[in-house]
Amino acid sequence: MGPITPELADAIESLIDTPVLLVALDFDGTLAPLVDRPEDARPLPAAAEALAGLSALENTVTALISGRDLASLRAVGSPPEQTLLVGSHGTERWAPEIFGADDEHIDLSSAQSTALAKATGILEAISAAHPGTTLEYKPAAIVLHVRQAATEVATAALHAAHGQLDDIENLQALDGKAVLEASVLVGTKGDGLNWLREVADATTVVFAGDDVTDEDAFAVLRPGDIGVKIGSGTTKAQFRLNGPGELPALLDSILDMRSL
């Protein structure tokens, strides 16, 4: 049996006649399998092909919604031209001109720049002291990656980072999969998904994601929408797939339904 359960198949069937469908996908761990180095992540070819097919359909809008900043998301995701993009956990937003929406760029206040510089200094020192950890620099955040560190080193680095970042004003610490992100902007994927729904004028939304931050997006789904959790963990989503390898089956089924 494939990954599409009869219940999920029924939900997909109901998408046939919705006037405007929005298909919004998280990137890392959903469209692209998790890998050691963030710069090496790429969509699975079958998923990228299905996404391109969906983006070419009339009355079906595609979007990526990620914790990555937009430049990084574009570089690793190579999204189809008409795909809307939400980055930096909801705070950066871009839509093709045809949608007539205002983009949202990052413009830090001096208090935010000061907080980011402090957090950067702290995480650079922690990373230097914890072999195997690396840093990712974003316009409004600094991320400590511990995926490649030994377990005890990773735990110690995350513990030290939490302890030292907690006192900085204008900063929020976000836990993710083998990462700790220190961000000076407060945004959620729920805000991002609400923006996408409005800009696309969507009557129904499909959203798939794997991480804790994706729960904010599942939380704003409405009756008739479809939320799909990718992988294990507690979730508000109604449906689940085991990993990014099963996403192409979902996208292909939606593509078939919307192509009828």
Ligand SMILES: O=P(O)(O)OC[C@H]1O[C@H](O[C@H]2O[C@H](CO)[C@@H](O)[C@H](O)[C@H]2O)[C@H](O)[C@@H](O)[C@@H]1O
């Ligand atoms: O919202 P997402 O698109 O899922 O982005 C969340 C974070 O993804 C990236 O980190 C994760 O993927 C890396 C590459 O597979 C992996 O090495 C890391 O351990 C994961 O946490 C990205 O680097 C972060 O900036 C995103 O916030």
